[in-house]
Amino acid sequence: MLFYLLGLVVLLVLYRWYRExxxxxxxxxxxxxTGCDSGFGNLLAKHLDKLGFCVIAxxxxxxxxxxxxxxxxxRLTTIHLDVxxxxxxxxxxxxxxxxxxxxxxxxxxxxxDRLPDADLMKVVRCMxxxxxxxxxxxxxxxxxxxxxxxxxxxxxxxxxxDYMLLKNVIKPAKSxxxxxxxxxxxxxxxxxxxxxxxxxSIAVIAVAYYVRDSLKIGSIDQKWVLVTGCDSGFGNLLAxxxxxxxxxxxxxxxxxxxxxxxxxxxxxRLKTVILNVTDSASIKNAEEFVRTEVGEQGLWGLVNNAGRxxxxxxxxxxxxxxxxxVLDVNLIGLIEVTLQFLPLVxxxxxxxxxxxxxxxxxxxxxxxxxxxxxxVESFSDSLRRDMHHFxxxxxxxxxxxxxxxxxxxxxxxxxxxxxxNQLPAEVKDSYGEGYLEEYLKAQSFSMNILCSSDIxxxxxxxxxxxxxxxxxxxxxxxxxxxxFWIPLSYLPSFISDFTVSALLPLPKDN
Ligand SMILES: NC(=O)c1ccc[n+]([C@@H]2O[C@H](COP(=O)([O-])OP(=O)(O)OC[C@H]3O[C@@H](n4cnc5c(N)ncnc54)[C@H](OP(=O)(O)O)[C@@H]3O)[C@@H](O)[C@H]2O)c1
Numbered sequence: 443m444l445f446y447l448l449g450l451v452v453l454l455v456l457y458r459w460y461r462e463x464x465x466x467x468x469x470x471x472x473x474x475x476t477g478c479d480s481g482f483g484n485l486l487a488k489h490l491d492k493l494g495f496c497v498i499a500x501x502x503x504x505x506x507x508x509x510x511x512x513x514x515x516x517r518l519t520t521i522h523l524d525v526x527x528x529x530x531x532x533x534x535x536x537x538x539x540x541x542x543x544x545x546x547x548x549x550x551x552x553x554x555d556r557l558p559d560a561d562l563m564k565v566v567r568c569m570x571x572x573x574x575x576x577x578x579x580x581x582x583x584x585x586x587x588x589x590x591x592x593x594x595x596x597x598x599x600x601x602x603x604d605y606m607l608l609k610n611v612i613k614p615a616k617s618x619x620x621x622x623x624x625x626x627x628x629x630x631x632x633x634x635x636x637x638x639x640x641x642x643s644i645a646v647i648a649v650a651y652y653v654r655d656s657l658k659i660g661s662i663d664q665k666w667v668l669v670t671g672c673d674s675g676f677g678n679l680l681a682x683x684x685x686x687x688x689x690x691x692x693x694x695x696x697x698x699x700x701x702x703x704x705x706x707x708x709x710x711r712l713k714t715v716i717l718n719v720t721d722s723a724s725i726k727n728a729e730e731f732v733r734t735e736v737g738e739q740g741l742w743g744l745v746n747n748a749g750r751x752x753x754x755x756x757x758x759x760x761x762x763x764x765x766x767x768v769l770d771v772n773l774i775g776l777i778e779v780t781l782q783f784l785p786l787v788x789x790x791x792x793x794x795x796x797x798x799x800x801x802x803x804x805x806x807x808x809x810x811x812x813x814x815x816x817x818v819e820s821f822s823d824s825l826r827r828d829m830h831h832f833x834x835x836x837x838x839x840x841x842x843x844x845x846x847x848x849x850x851x852x853x854x855x856x857x858x859x860x861x862x863n864q865l866p867a868e869v870k871d872s873y874g875e876g877y878l879e880e881y882l883k884a885q886s887f888s889m890n891i892l893c894s895s896d897i898x899x900x901x902x903x904x905x906x907x908x909x910x911x912x913x914x915x916x917x918x919x920x921x922x923x924x925x926f927w928i929p930l931s932y933l934p935s936f937i938s939d940f941t942v943s944a945l946l947p948l949p950k951d952n
Contacts, residue, residue: 464576468494472542473573475499476523479506486566490573491518498541500534580935597932600915604827605629614831625912657911665790666690666736667908670717670779671748673700675846676797680745680901684908685712692732694748719748719775729782740789743908746776747797749814751848752857756881757808758869759861768810773817780825784834791833795907796822798838800918800927806942826915837907841900842920842927843892851889855882874950884946892922 473490477483478499484506487499491514500523501507507520521537524530568582583589595603659665667684671677672693678700681693685708694717695701701714713735717728732741749772753764780794787794801807802815819838826836843849862870862878870877903917918924930938 461577462571462575462579465574466576468574470496472496472498472538474538476525477502478510478520479503482562482565482569484510485562486569487518488514489566489570491515493570493574495573498538580939600823600826601625601629604830604915607827608830654912655910655914658909659911662909663688663690664739665742665792666692666732666739667743667745668692668694668732668741668783669743669745669747670694670719671696672704672714673697675747675848676841676844676897676900676904677745677747678704679897680747680904681712682708683898683901683905685709687905687909689743689908690735692735694728696748717748717779719779720770722778725778725782729786732783733786736786736790738789740792741783741786742790742792743795744780744783744787744793745795745797745904745908746779746818747904748775749797749848751811752809752853753861754807754809754811754854755858755861759858759865760809765810765813769814769817772811772814773821776818777821780821784829787834788829788832792835793908793913794822794825794829794834794836795904796836796838797904798822798840800840800842800923800931802838803840803931804927804938804942806945835907835913836915837913838916839900839903839907840916840918840923840928841903842918842923843889843894844897844900844920845893845895846897849889849893851886854885858882872949872951877947877949880947888945894920894922 468490473495475483475487475490475497478487479501483499487497487510491497494517497514497518498521499507499510499518500521501510502522502524504522507522510520511518519541521534522530523534564584568584572578572582583593595606667689669677669681669684669691672681673695677693681691681704684691691708691712693701693704693712693714695704695714696716696718698716701716705712705714715728715731716724718724750768753760753767776796780796784794796818798818799811799815801812802817802819805812805816822836822838829836847853858878858881900919903919907913907917918928930941
């Protein structure tokens with residue numbers, strides 16, 4: 443059996459090597475590269491030019507253009523590009539269109555200025571493989587540090603990654619005492635004797651984890667919690683539950699109606715404030731209100747829950763503004779609210795709880811939603827590491843699919859139909875006449891199976907993050923998140939790509 447398995451592995455490696463060595467012919471193939479004044483872009487332009495590709499290289503300065511022209515063949519053309527200027531980008535796009543005519547071109551944007559690894563050719567070789575290989579890979583990780591340290595570390599449980607990153611960091615003057623670090627010390631001891639300890643300690647660790655996880659904080663009636671987006675959904679239910687538990691809740695709502703409805707079903711202790719997370723003045727106003735209410739106690743909990751999902755759908759159907767609409771609420775709004783309220787949370791050595799999604803682990807569709815939730819994951823990771831020294835704990839909630847306004851199919855479908863009707867005929871044609879109906883049918887089929895109406899699963903996670911003495915870093919709510927989406931996000935991209943594409947219809951021009 444072992445022999446067959448080894449043989450299979452060798453065959454797979456050989457097949458992969460053979461596939462990877464196949465290259466497309468460079469003749470008449472246009473490649474557009476931005477940021478060619480220096481670094482990777484410059485080196486890649488010269489390298490591809492030598493291989494025979496028709497390179498169009500954009501530079502920021504005239505000097506860069508001249509030097510590059512001198513160092514390459516006549517085939518290579520240069521163009522001025524300032525990516526911060528819309529006009530400059532349009533001019534470059536028009537130039538490339540006339541140059542390549544109907545031919546397909548590849549766009550690459552690489553702007554890496556400061557990398558510790560001086561062997562830039564490692565990066566250029568990867569780029570060249572991406573451009574010229576018949577079967578380009580989905581992801582390349584040039585550099586030994588990426589391959590052997592950063593990428594493996596990104597797959598480790600956050601407690602290990604945090605321990606390794608925090609180990610050698612210089613602590614701020616007002617750092618919380620080392621008692622907080624005992625967990626990491628114990629973890630290190632366990633890891634260093636892992637093999638000898640593993641069997642004997644599994645049961646002990648499981649019991650210890652359970653006990654640790656169930657320890658609760660005290661004096662709930664003296665603690666203040668702010669929850670955003672309480673008109674409906676998770677935020678609304680959480681505000682009610684925290685109020686019943688005795689917390690001093692300040693619930694932010696978008697509308698007066700949402701605020702009045704919530705007050706109607708809660709105790710007089712619960713306060714509401716109108717907050718639009720995309721409006722800085724509104725955030726400042728809410729912060730002043732909260733500062734006066736909480737006084738010297740500070741804010742124990744900040745639950746960043748407000749969010750929106752639409753427009754959501756195939757990337758090609760979106761405009762830049764569609765991305766901004768969602769990012770402004772789910773990411774930029776969340777960051778601005780956090781920054782405004784952080785001093786109050788720091789005062790209470792409290793908690794920040796950010797609502798991300800499994801779509802922050804695996805991008806299932808286009809539009810700003812998945813992007814925003816990946817951003818929330820990343821922002822929360824940085825915040826957790828930075829605030830660790832001050833006793834502030836940061837938790838991320840990753841719900842699967844739940845029946846709320848965010849997953850309301852009527853709203854999503856209405857938006858998609860409007861978009862489809864506005865698409866250019868050429869784009870519609872590439873998807874095929876019946877694509878929209880098939881897409882909506884497939885979406886409604888999977889959402890009806892996946893969406894759970896038990897939204898208390900999510901608020902229980904939020905409640906744990908607020909009341910546990912040791913809140914978890916990540917909470918995945920719902921069976922679909924725990925058993926399907928999160929495991930899938932750890933698998934190689936060809937498996938997740940295959941699974942995700944099986945959920946939706948194929949365009950006509952597939
Ligand atoms: N439902 C799911 O399957 C699911 C899965 C993963 C993550 N999430 C996340 O969970 C969070 C809560 O969503 P939900 O499912 O409970 O849906 P929801 O009922 O629509 O709740 C979102 C809340 O955010 C509010 N909101 C929207 N834009 C805002 C803005 N600019 N400023 C302040 N508040 C704003 C909404 O107010 P209006 O009602 O007035 O618009 C609503 O009260 C969101 O961050 C969402 O992305 C949901």
